[in-house]
Amino acid sequence: MESVGETVFIPARTGRRVRRQIIDRVLVLALTALAFASVATVLGIIGFIILKGLPAISLSFLTSPPREGMSAGGIYPMIRGSVLLMLGTLVLVLPLGVLGGVFLAEYAGRSTLSRLLHASIASLAGTPSVIFGLFGLAVFVLMMNMGVSLLAGCLTLALFTLPAVVFTTENAIRSVPESFIEAGLALGLSRWQLMWKVVLPNALPGILTGIVLSTGRAAGEAPPILLTAGIYYATGDLPRGWDILKQPVANLPYHLAEGYRQGGVIPEAIVWGTCLTLMLFVLLINMWAIIVRTRVRRKQAW
Amino acid sequence: MVETAFPLANEQVVVSAHDLSVFYGETQALKSVTLPIARNRVTALIGPSGCGKSSFLRSLNRLNDRIPGFRLQGRVRILDIDPYGSRVDMIELRRRVGMVFQKPTPLPMSIYDNVAIGARSHYGLRGRRLDEVVEQALRQAALWDEVKDILRRPALQLSGGQQQRLCIARMLAVDPEVILMDEPCSALDPVSTFRIEELMVELAKERTVIVVTHNMQQAARVSHYTAFFMYGELIEYGASKEFFLSPKMQATEDYISGRFG
Ligand SMILES: Nc1ncnc2c1ncn2[C@@H]1O[C@H](COP(=O)(O)OP(=O)(O)OP(=O)(O)O)[C@@H](O)[C@H]1O
Numbered sequence: 201m202e203s204v205g206e207t208v209f210i211p212a213r214t215g216r217r218v219r220r221q222i223i224d225r226v227l228v229l230a231l232t233a234l235a236f237a238s239v240a241t242v243l244g245i246i247g248f249i250i251l252k253g254l255p256a257i258s259l260s261f262l263t264s265p266p267r268e269g270m271s272a273g274g275i276y277p278m279i280r281g282s283v284l285l286m287l288g289t290l291v292l293v294l295p296l297g298v299l300g301g302v303f304l305a306e307y308a309g310r311s312t313l314s315r316l317l318h319a320s321i322a323s324l325a326g327t328p329s330v331i332f333g334l335f336g337l338a339v340f341v342l343m344m345n346m347g348v349s350l351l352a353g354c355l356t357l358a359l360f361t362l363p364a365v366v367f368t369t370e371n372a373i374r375s376v377p378e379s380f381i382e383a384g385l386a387l388g389l390s391r392w393q394l395m396w397k398v399v400l401p402n403a404l405p406g407i408l409t410g411i412v413l414s415t416g417r418a419a420g421e422a423p424p425i426l427l428t429a430g431i432y433y434a435t436g437d438l439p440r441g442w443d444i445l446k447q448p449v450a451n452l453p454y455h456l457a458e459g460y461r462q463g464g465v466i467p468e469a470i471v472w473g474t475c476l477t478l479m480l481f482v483l484l485i486n487m488w489a490i491i492v493r494t495r496v497r498r499k500q501a502w
Numbered sequence: 503m504v505e506t507a508f509p510l511a512n513e514q515v516v517v518s519a520h521d522l523s524v525f526y527g528e529t530q531a532l533k534s535v536t537l538p539i540a541r542n543r544v545t546a547l548i549g550p551s552g553c554g555k556s557s558f559l560r561s562l563n564r565l566n567d568r569i570p571g572f573r574l575q576g577r578v579r580i581l582d583i584d585p586y587g588s589r590v591d592m593i594e595l596r597r598r599v600g601m602v603f604q605k606p607t608p609l610p611m612s613i614y615d616n617v618a619i620g621a622r623s624h625y626g627l628r629g630r631r632l633d634e635v636v637e638q639a640l641r642q643a644a645l646w647d648e649v650k651d652i653l654r655r656p657a658l659q660l661s662g663g664q665q666q667r668l669c670i671a672r673m674l675a676v677d678p679e680v681i682l683m684d685e686p687c688s689a690l691d692p693v694s695t696f697r698i699e700e701l702m703v704e705l706a707k708e709r710t711v712i713v714v715t716h717n718m719q720q721a722a723r724v725s726h727y728t729a730f731f732m733y734g735e736l737i738e739y740g741a742s743k744e745f746f747l748s749p750k751m752q753a754t755e756d757y758i759s760g761r762f763g
C-alpha cells in the first residue's frame with residue numbers, strides 16, 4: 201500500500217515527530233501534576249479543617265453562648281458579631297465605595313487628579329490590614345472617643361474594603377457598553393438620569409459581586425477588628441437599640457486569635473469548630489455573591 | 503439661514519453644515535462638507551463604508567463628543583440651535599433631534615420603560631398620559647400589536663427586528679423635529695424594512711428625516727434628496743429622482759450602479 205518514495209523519508213520524520221510527542225506528553229503530564237498538586241493542597245487544608253472542626257459543630261454549638269469561662273458551650277455570640285460587623289461594613293462601604301467608583305469612572309476622566317486618586321487608592325488596596333487596625337484604634341477608638349466598639353470596627357472594616365469596592369465599581373461602570381450610553385445621550389437624558397437609569401443598572405451585577413466579595417473577605421480578617429471592636433468574654437445578650445453600636449462585639453476571627461492567645465482556656469475542639477464556622481461563613485457570603493449576580497443578570501436577560 | 507446651495511431652491515433649510523470638517527486624531531472623517539437639508543423631507547446619505555456618513559449625523563447631535571481625539575471645524579446649524587455654540591442646551595438639542603442607530607440598543611429595562619423614559623424625562627408625563635404616548639409611539643413604529651401584552655417584559659428579550667422598532671418608538675415618544683437614522687433597517691427583515699420605509703415617508707410630513715443607507719433602492723424609494731459621500735467629501739447632492747436617473751458625476755454613477763466596491 202505504501203509507496204516506496206514515502207517509506208524512504210519516514211525514519212527521519214518520525215524521529216523528530218517522536219521527540220516532539222515526548223516533549224508534549226511530558227509537558228502535559230507536568231502541568232496536570234501541578235494542577236493536581238494545587239487542588240490537592242487546597243482540598244487538603246479544607247479537609248483538615250473539616251476533620252478537626254466537624255466534631256465540635258452541632259446545632260447547639262452554633263446557637264448557644266459559651267459557658268464556664270469560655271471553656272465550654274457554643275459560639276453563637278461570635279457568629280452574631282461577625283454578621284453585625286459585616287452588615288455594618290456593607291451599609292457604610294456601599295454608598296461611599298459606589299460614589300467613589302462612579303466619580304472615578306465618569307467624572308475624573310483622564311486628568312492628573314484622577315491618576316493621583318488611582319495611585320493612592322491602589323496603594324490603600326495593598327496596605328496590610330493590621331495598619332487599618334492601628335489607624336482605626338488611633339482615630340475611631342481614641343481620637344473620636346468611640347472606644348472599642350461595633351461602630352469603630354465597622355468603620356475600620358469599611359475603610360479596609362473601600363479601595364476594592366471603588367475599583368470594582370469603576371471597572372463595572374467602565375465596562376458598560378458605549379452603545380447604551382450613546383442611546384441614553386441621544387434620547388436627551390441628563391447626566392444624572394443616564395447614570396441612574398442606564399449605567400448603574402447595567403453595572404449592578406459587577407458592583408454587587410465586588411461589594412459582597414470584599415466584605416466577605418473583610419469578615420474573615422482579624423487585624424482590623426482586633427484593636428477596634430473585639431471582645432473576649434461574650435454572653436448571649438445584646439444591648440437594645442443603637443447602644444449596640446457602642447459596645448464591643450465578640451466575633452469569629454477575634455475568637456480564633458484569642459483561642460490561640462489564651463493558651464488552652466478555650467479547648468482545641470472549640471477553636472477548630474470556630475475555624476470551620478468562619479470558613480463556612482465566608483464561603484456562604486461568596487456563594488451569596490454569585491447567586492445575586494446570576495439573579496440580576498437573568499433579570500436583565502443579559 | 504445659510505445660503506441655500508444648489509438643489510433646495512424652494513425649500514426651507516432646517517439643518518445646515520457649512521465647510522464642516524471632522525477629525526478623529528489624525529484621521530479626517532469629513533472634509534469641508536457644505537450640506538443644507540430641507541425641512542419636512544427625507545434626505546438620504548449614501549456612500550461607501552468609511553466615507554463619513556455616520557460622522558456627519560453624529561456631528562449634528564454632538565454624539566461624537568465622547569470619542570477621544572474628536573475635533574470639528576466649520577459651522578453647523580440645526581433648527582435654531584448652534585450645537586457647538588457656548589450656550590447650547592444639550593438636553594434640549596437631543597429632545598428636538600432624535601436618533602436611531604444601526605445596531606438596536608434597547609436599554610436594560612422593560613419594553614414600556616424603554617419607550618417611556620424619554621417622554622417622562624422631557625415632558626414629565628405620568629400615568630394615563632404617558633400610557634397614551636407609549637402606545638402611540640409603539641403603534642407608529644409598527645410594534646404595538648406584538649408587544650401590547652408584554653409591556654413589562656425586559657426589552658432585551660425581543661428579537662433584533664423588534665428591538666430596532668422599539669428604538670424607533672423610543673425616539674418617536676420624545677417627539678423630535680429632526681430625526682437622524684443611521685442605517686435603521688440593516689438588522690430588519692423585508693416586511694419590517696417596508697414598514698419603516700413607510701414610516702419615514704409618513705414622518706416627513708411634519709418632521710425632517712435624515713437617513714443613512716447602503717440600500718440604493720431604499721434611498722430612491724423614500725428620499726426626496728440624496729447626498730453622496732466619498733472619502734469624507736460630499737461628491738454630489740440633488741433631488742433623488744434626478745440623482746438616481748442621471749447622476750452628474752462619474753463617481754456617483756459608478757457607485758449607484760454597483761461598480762464601486
Ligand atoms: N470612534 C472613531 N475613532 C476613530 N476613527 C473613527 C471613529 N469612528 C469613525 N472613524 C473614522 O472616521 C471615518 C468615517 O467613519 P464613519 O463611521 O463616519 O463612516 P460611515 O460612512 O458611517 O461608514 P459605514 O457605512 O461603514 O457606517 C472612517 O475612516 C473611520 O475609520
Ligand SMILES: [Mg+2]
Pocket residue numbers: 555556557684
Ligand atoms: Mg456608519
